[in-house]
Amino acid sequence: MILGVGTDLANIERMERTLARFGDRFRNRVFTRAEQAKAEGRANVAGTYAKRWAAKEACSKALGTGLRMGIAWKDMSVANLATGQPVMHLTGWAAERLAAMTPPGHEAVVHVSLTDDHPWAQAFVVIEARPVAPPPA
Template identity: 85%
Template sequence: MILGIGTDLANIDRIARVLERHGDRFRNRVFTDIEQAKAERRLDTPGTYAKRWAAKEACSKALGTGLRMGIAWKDMAVSNLPTGQPVMHLTGWAAERLAAMTPPGHAAVVHVTLTDDHPWAQAFVVIEARPLHIPET
């Protein structure tokens, strides 16, 4: 069952200007060390940050809160599997919210996909509740 869906569209040039203006202050407030390391290794550093910004916004919408109610930017983080597939990790209040919205007898799975086509970066997040036990027929 679907618990939440969120999407966000971020302007890569806007994120580049914020990075130029606020540098480490912005990076350290919004992105985890893993996210920063990934972005700084990429040729399109602003695009990588913009996709992760969009993922955090989309995740907060899928959680039904937006960026309020105690969710911190770093409570939602994107990393990548060895295949390149993005994976969303929730900690802190975001993880608490996810647990509260997950029905008993289910496990929550957060799906995320990212894309960009300059000057836009986009993310979709779908939160799914999967039954822990599948009934026998």
């Protein structure tokens, strides 16, 4: 069953200006060290940050809160599997909110999709509840 859906669109040029103006102060407030390392190692640094920004916004919407009620930016982080597939990791209040909205007997799975086409970066997040298989008899 679907527990939440969120999407967000971010402007890459705006992200470039924000990074130029606020630098590490902005990076350290919004992005985990792993996210920063990923972005700084890419050819399109601002695009990578913009996609992750959009993913955090989309995830907060899928959680049904937006960026309020105690969710911190770094409570949601985007990593990539070896295949390149993006994955969302939740900690802190975001993880607590996810647990609270997950029905008993289910596990939550957060799906994330990222894309960009200059000057836009977009993220789409779907939170799914999957039934947990009962232990074999």
